Amino acid sequence: MGDEVTDPHSNQEILSVCLRMLDKTNIKEFFFDFVNLERATGESIAMAIIESLKQHHVDINKVRGQCYDGASCMSSNNVGVQARIKQVSPFALYVPLPQS
Numbered sequence: 001m002g003d004e005v006t007d008p009h010s011n012q013e014i015l016s017v018c019l020r021m022l023d024k025t026n027i028k029e030f031f032f033d034f035v036n037l038e039r040a041t042g043e044s045i046a047m048a049i050i051e052s053l054k055q056h057h058v059d060i061n062k063v064r065g066q067c068y069d070g071a072s073c074m075s076s077n078n079v080g081v082q083a084r085i086k087q088v089s090p091f092a093l094y095v096p097l098p099q100s
């Protein structure tokens with residue numbers, strides 16, 4: 001799961017990454033990483049997620065789901081984060097976050 005926000009103090013785009021994992025019979029969800037972004041585009045966010053997983057030795061080929069808000073840079077079928085992650089990890093099904 002990923003969501004980006006602009007830090008109002010530094011005007012820096014920051015991506016929060018959380019993971020949900022299955023450990024035998026228990027589902028565990030936890031904060032994973034904060035990543036400073038150069039830009040908030042689908043390409044830059046997807047590359048930041050891929051690099052964060054790589055740095056922490058998480059095999060992206062084992063990813064089975066991804067969840068983001070409905071912003072076009074996240075959800076676009078062509079250039080969004082979910083489409084770019086799916087190119088690298090074809091079994092990573094995209095599920096949008098519910099709107100509140």
